Amino acid sequence: MSKIVDCRGLLCPQPLINTKKALKEATKDEIIEIIIDNATSCQNVSHFLSDNSIPFSLKEENGIYTLTISPTGEGFTPKREAEEYCEVSFPNKFGSYIVVLTANMMGCGNEDLGKILMKGFLNTLPSLDKLPQEILCYNSAVTLAAKGTDTALSLAKLHTMGVKITLCGTCVDFYNLKDNLEVGTISNMLYIAERLSSGILIVKP
Amino acid sequence: MTQSKDKCLLLFQSIHRVMQTERLIVSRGVYYQIIPVPKDYSSECGMCIEINCSDLALLEHDLQLNEIYFNIVKVKS
Structure with missing residues (x-):
């Protein structure tokens, strides 16, 4: 049958x-x-x-x-x-790159400045001609997806535009965010290592 | 944090003023987003703050008390 x-x-x-x-x-x-x-x-x-x-x-x-x-x-x-x-449903909308966020701030130096730059960066991505295929977050970058934060709203907006948001599971556990995430799919080191070594262009702000 | 359609952009002279204003906004618990200054507007600082226009009066008062000078641009989304 x-x-x-x-x-x-x-x-x-x-x-x-x-x-x-x-x-x-x-x-x-x-x-x-x-x-x-x-x-x-x-x-x-x-x-x-x-x-x-x-x-x-x-x-x-x-x-x-x-x-x-x-x-x-x-x-x-x-x-x-x-x-x-559901990945790359609209190929022309996405560039051949992923964004890797390794911290809740952009760059090294002053933490307050770094946090504000990160917010600006996340809110600039939607207006780019080519969206990233994925935003991969680890270490303190996973806190950007926490409920009630303005950065989570920015990530959620990108998610609705088709950008995959991936969060390091160990990091989510470390920051005790498992039940407090606004957006994102939890993944593991194998997946992260595969993505980082896949040869795709990586943008690390 | 709620979002309405009419947005206002607050433009500042320096990133320090943006950061100071952000702290005031957070203490008020109102919606905001840090965004890059749109290309159509000039500002000495590359970042600005988007808020709901309905919160403008409240924040304007706070900013004046703290002697933070800024320009306002109203935008429709």
Whole structure:
């Protein structure tokens, strides 16, 4: 028995949401076919499946991608929300770079000045021609995402514009912010090391 | 912290005045954002403070008491 999830004409995160729903509803022997008509969504869904250790096969014909999945039918709970895999939906809007924030201030020197410069920097990013693909925060930079701060509002605005906000989990734990975050996805050192070594341009203010 | 549509930009002569004003605004608990001065306006300091115009009267009083001089630009978002 197979189930067709037709995502043609849909942009991210909808194909991811439909895939997650299909996986949750799948019975043991049911095969799911996800049909997608754009490369970005296909890449995002593939990333989502791989990250959740779900085997699949992919075929492409005339720009139509079909991902065939054989779920185990034991109920499905994603590691991260499916929507969080929605990356680079609008390629022209984003530059080939990520921003890495290593502290809650910009530059070294006077702390008050550094904090105000950081606020200015975060509020300038939305007006750039090309947005960063991601803002990666570690050490005291994770405090920028804390609820009730003006910097969290700035990060949330960038997030709604499609910029991925990633926070170091160890750092969130250290600053005791786990239940007090306005925005951001918690990640680990493996992910951070992979991003830093991926060869993508890194902007460190 | 709430956001309304009418925004005012407070422009200052130095970053020290921006920092001093930020402390006053934080103590009042009103919405604000530190943003770069828009290209259309000149200011000796590259940063300015965006506030809701509805909070202007309150902050203007605080700034005058602290002898902080500034220019106001009203913007519609």
